[in-house]
Amino acid sequence: MIKGIIFDKDGTLFDFNATWGAWTRQMLAAETGDDPARLATLADALGYDVAANRFRPGSIVIASTVDVVADHILSVLGPMDKPALIARMNAGAAQVTQQEAVPLVAYFSALKASGLTLGIATNDAEAPALRHLERAGVRDHFNFVAGYDSGYGAKPAPGQLHGFCAQTGIAAEDCAMVGDSTHDLDAGRAAGMVCIGVLTGPAPRAELAPFADVVLNDIGAIPAWLRAEGLI
Numbered sequence: 001m002i003k004g005i006i007f008d009k010d011g012t013l014f015d016f017n018a019t020w021g022a023w024t025r026q027m028l029a030a031e032t033g034d035d036p037a038r039l040a041t042l043a044d045a046l047g048y049d050v051a052a053n054r055f056r057p058g059s060i061v062i063a064s065t066v067d068v069v070a071d072h073i074l075s076v077l078g079p080m081d082k083p084a085l086i087a088r089m090n091a092g093a094a095q096v097t098q099q100e101a102v103p104l105v106a107y108f109s110a111l112k113a114s115g116l117t118l119g120i121a122t123n124d125a126e127a128p129a130l131r132h133l134e135r136a137g138v139r140d141h142f143n144f145v146a147g148y149d150s151g152y153g154a155k156p157a158p159g160q161l162h163g164f165c166a167q168t169g170i171a172a173e174d175c176a177m178v179g180d181s182t183h184d185l186d187a188g189r190a191a192g193m194v195c196i197g198v199l200t201g202p203a204p205r206a207e208l209a210p211f212a213d214v215v216l217n218d219i220g221a222i223p224a225w226l227r228a229e230g231l232i
């Protein structure tokens with residue numbers, strides 16, 4: 001029986017391209033001085049479609065930490081102060097208006113009312129992740145929130161998921177991991193959890209299906225699937 005669910009954040013709670021598409025175009029323009037050639041080169045390295053303001057499937061940004069994304073930016077733009085770059089990225093990310101995949105307050109209120117214990121495992125930094133949850137009005141629904149810099153490592157390693165189990169006392173086999181990328185599902189599988197893929201990130205169903213127990217359109221379909229499988 002599923003007693004705990006741990007969610008990825010971007011692309012799972014929040015629609016990835018609807019949230020980050022336009023913001024990324026602005027960030028890349030700022031970092032390249034709005035130079036069209038440098039912007040195009042950087043966008044290509046990050047797997048970002050400038051014309052459509054969308055990330056391509058397979059973009060390194062989808063599941064990577066800000067530290068890894070910063071390294072890719074530096075590889076294109078040349079030497080600069082990496083900590084300052086990361087600070088700019090985190091500060092900007094914290095202010096982004098997130099586009100909810102489903103109405104989150106009602107959704108998580110219902111999950112909590114059903115007795116489930118909830119967590120967040122994101123490759124975002126912890127501070128902007130907390131800010132996003134607070135702005136959505138759902139921070140208090142989660143017993144555990146970990147970013148890549150929270151001391152548990154980053155996905156696809158299962159450290160964040162082990163941390164959730166240790167903090168809540170719930171065995172991994174009684175938990176589900178929900179995410180929009182293979183990094184999320186790899187982490188869930190490595191931790192021994194039920195793995196649920198969702199299609200609110202750039203990855204298509206065919207990419208997620210081999211790594212998931214089920215792929216759903218969005219998190220709103222999870223309770224019905226768990227009931228149908230006899231897991232709650």
